[in-house]
Amino acid sequence: MSKKIITPVASLAHILPEDYRDLVEKGPHGKSVGIKDLGSFKEITEEHPHCAGCGVSLGVRLALAALPAPEDTLVVGTPGCSFFALSQTAVNYSNTAFGNQNSVASGLKRMLSIRYPDKDKDVVVMAGDGGIADIGLDMTLHSWFRGEKISTIMLDNEVYGNTGGQESGMSPEGQVLHMAPKGKNFKKIPVFEMARTAGCVYGARVTIASPKRLGRAVNRAILLARELGPTYVQIYTPCPTNMKFSPADTIRIAKEAGSTHYAFEEFMTEEAALRIAVMEGEQGKIQD
């Protein structure tokens, strides 16, 4: 999209809401801004309707701030807590049926490649652990097997948040949750490992407690998906409401997870590593 598309004619600008005018004047479109610049530009999402201290809303905010080209990014999701922030973000956001996000994204990406052969249109799946690892696992994996040029970002709160705290395939083993009254009796589904096997050219596992690392992972994932193939970022986004911890403790919980079961990890193909070296050489190295 060119900035012209969203720029109002001067005589009508004053009737538009302030946050819209802000977006046009101070938004991230066409600029190279990221997590490190938060606070200096108008973000494409704001005023999230999530619970206080929600890890998902922070995950969404950070991931959106790290988009390399928000003006040409289309986000596909599935119903769940992530919907609430994404549906009021200033990008095209699609949320259709349950778990089908990687199929919708496959069709969308291919059609946009037909219609805009000379332009990069970044199609990004952003959905929860239930959508990606449970109800949509087959479609997630198949989009990777097919080598679709889309990025998949899992906002992993390890629980079904929006429906009231049920067990998800990504919940930790032993955790007592609705629908797991005696505790979950199998391990977290190894989606991260499966991503590598299924053909993702890049993968990263991060938590919201490391914003710059998260931003770099999202940025790399999207840029590599443009050229090489599917990419995957799994973000730990803890849920105070259903995991019953204080909203003030979200970052502490995420940090602890980062040194236990959610240690940072990245994988990439050789080709992806070469591409990253070139891209980040061009951009100037992003510091952790």
Next chain:
Amino acid sequence: MCSEKKKNRDTIAELLHGLRNKAFITGSEAVAEAVKRANVDMAIAYPITPQSESMHLVGELFAKGHIKDYYRAENEFAVMAAVHGAALGGGRVFTATSGPGTLRAMEMFPVWAGARQPIVCAFMCRGVSLPPSIQPENIEMGMLLDTGMLMLHAENGQDFFDMILQAYLVAEQPDVHLPVGVFADGFFVTHTREEMLLPPEDCCLPPYDPGFAPVPVFDMETPPMRITRDPLLNKSNFISGNANASWHQEVLAAAERARKHIAHFMGGLLEVENPGAKIFIAASGTAVSQSREALRMMQAEGMDVGLIKIKSIRPFPGSELSKALEAADLVVVPEFNAGGWLAREIRATIDRNHRVIGAPRVFGGMTMPPWLIVEEVKKALGAGQSRGGC
């Protein structure tokens, strides 16, 4: 190949009413012939009998360059989701499915309608489990009546060819912009070779122009950028509840607005043969062909019987039927399914609906010999006479 330079000719009139050549082909081949002329950007396939062959042929069209993208997806729900994504992106798409595949994909059909996608999907109807059946049967149509999708029912291969092209024309009208299912009774239509009339290969629909869509294209080139094109999430909030309800009403209103376009491109939602008759057979799909034969047999016996062929199931030709059946004493509705959805629709539409006999019904692979229809008519007349006139 649909040539770019022919964009400006009046291709629609030429396609529908221009010169045609004879071809001796199957229904599956007719699907591919229609897709070839439909200027489709992308098709996605998943195998299921008896639909597979048509999507193999559509794949060959891709290999030859008639379609810009095509792939085999992992299941029918994934297919319907992916064509939804592709349609969101502003292009013309095609897919097809059948029986159990239709049921597996079910969640996506109301999404298509709710998102106002002009997707055309061919349904080559067959029985659904359990017990498993791969025989012709159109029970799936009864299950799709309230998805918001428009539904056309082909009698034979020629109809199937024409209706796929007509479906795009209706679906893409700015005041409609809804998905259209084109249904044919599997095997009878898909696997039967018949003589059809086809326009020349380079006579195609003009390309789809997403600029005429009544909803913003999902490409980050069409403001507003902050859009969710899909059915609105209806939480316990008065405003979102109202927004959801009014959106839903608009989907239904769009289907009503399709009537005039169906009349224009297809010559009406139904066809009536022998309009002055007192006894009618009303049918859709291949039951129409069987009814034609039954009609001929009864007319040979001196009976005055008429036939109503219902082409559009959604929107349903309620007022047309009421008018055509105003003076009728008996309406026999033969169907290829156990549920009898067409008889139910007709009963719900016309007055004095005791006139409607929902029979014969065949399913699970049974055929419908014309004498079965004749017998039902005679049985109903006999019962009527014993009651003192029907």
